[in-house]
Amino acid sequence: MLPPPNHTLLFFHCNASHTERTIPHLIAFLKTAKSASSSIERDGASLLCSSSITRSRSDAPRSAVVVAYAGRLEGVVVFHVANKCPFPIWPATAPNTGHPVLAGGGFFLPPRKSKRVVAPPTWTGRFWARTACNFTNNSNSNSNAAACLTGDCDGRLACNGSIGAPPATLVEVSLLRAGPTTSYDVSLVDGYNLPVAVAPTTTGGKPQCAVITGCAKDVNAACPPELQVTTTTTTTDGGKKQKDVVVACKSACLAFGLDALCCRGKYATPDTCRASVYSRVFKDACPAYYSYAYDTTAATGSGCYAPEYIITFCPDRWGQEITDRAAQM
Incomplete structure (x- = not known):
């Protein structure tokens, strides 16, 4: 270059x-x-x-x-990673093989703040957000103990190429240098922890890149018990009561590991791998996301180009239940 x-x-x-x-x-x-x-x-x-x-x-x-x-x-591409959640998050990035790590692989992002992440024009990889992290216990050791309730990567702030532990909502990106060949999507194939939206900062590119909106409902509030990831919190009224709070929702593939739910083996084609009652929970709450591997109704940004994109965690369209539980994060 x-x-x-x-x-x-x-x-x-x-x-x-x-x-x-x-x-x-x-x-x-x-x-x-x-x-x-x-x-x-x-x-x-x-x-x-x-x-x-x-x-x-x-x-x-x-x-x-x-x-x-x-x-x-x-020639670089800029991602503006924004946190509209009423609690802090720890966004993370992981490249596909042969591509560089962006932004050290992870960083802290307070509420209502954003960070600019620069990528080369041919980068391919993923973004996700980690929640309720505490890196203090791992700061002076080589421990790989989890530091985050969701999306953890070996207990480290800088994931440095490691893929986060599911379930976590994934933004999948593929950038190619020649022509309008960018593609991106939001996937719940590995499960859900937060809503996210992806959009180009400008609409002047030809062809124009799609806007992937957030969720109309909180998946965690609608998550079936067998898919729930929970943490126990103590209430503030004297500390006498405890309750389980759902912090993430597993995909059916992650929860049960069945070929029919994971779209593998004899189910590894669009004709044989179909939506399940579990993937429909995801689709009902977040229509624009991939609810399972062969979801043909998911919104994607493909065959387009823009020099900058905004990745917004907890965008304007998200379930009220998340806001109601923000103090528990």
Whole structure:
């Protein structure tokens, strides 16, 4: 990838364990460069740090190449990850094989805040949100104990390529460089924990990318008992009462592991794998999402292109039950 005219292309090699202290020095250097733009920032479009080594162990060192322009970096795709939930979340990313980890694989996002995540133009992978996380117990150890009630990745803030533990609502993205070949969807094939919406920031692309809306109902409130993931909370009235709170809803495949529900074996075709009573619970609450592997009614953004997208957790269309239980998260 060549730099734009009159821009300088700079390569820096860094180790993941030193990235946090290296990046500020790099940015300071770029800002003092004669041709540098004053708008350069760690997660901005002028800086992209990608890993080129596949992890073999969760604590294995990773190396990365920082590619920076002393000016605007063209050709990248920007995801604005927004949290409209009334509680904090910990968004996470995981690439498909051969693609770089974005934003370290995970980060903290308070209510009503957003974070810009930069991806190369050919990135493929997933986004999801983790809930009710506490990384304190794992901060000074190599423990892989879960730190989040939902979507956990080996108890770490930075998933660094690890796929989150289901059930969790997934945003699946595939970016290709040549032409309008972007595709994305929201999947409940591995279960549900939060509603999410995906939309391009502009509608000027041709063909235009689709908007995938959130849910009309709270899946967790409608989740059948056999699919529920619960946690026990103590009420505030003297701490004498406890009740189970549903924090996620498993897919039928995850809960029962049957080929007919997982669309595998002799059921691995659209003709043989059909909607179940369980997938219909998902579809009723979130019509735009994939409720099972061969859901042909799901909304997708495909065959389109946009330079920026907004991924919103707990968008405007979501169940009132979630708001009512926000204090319990």
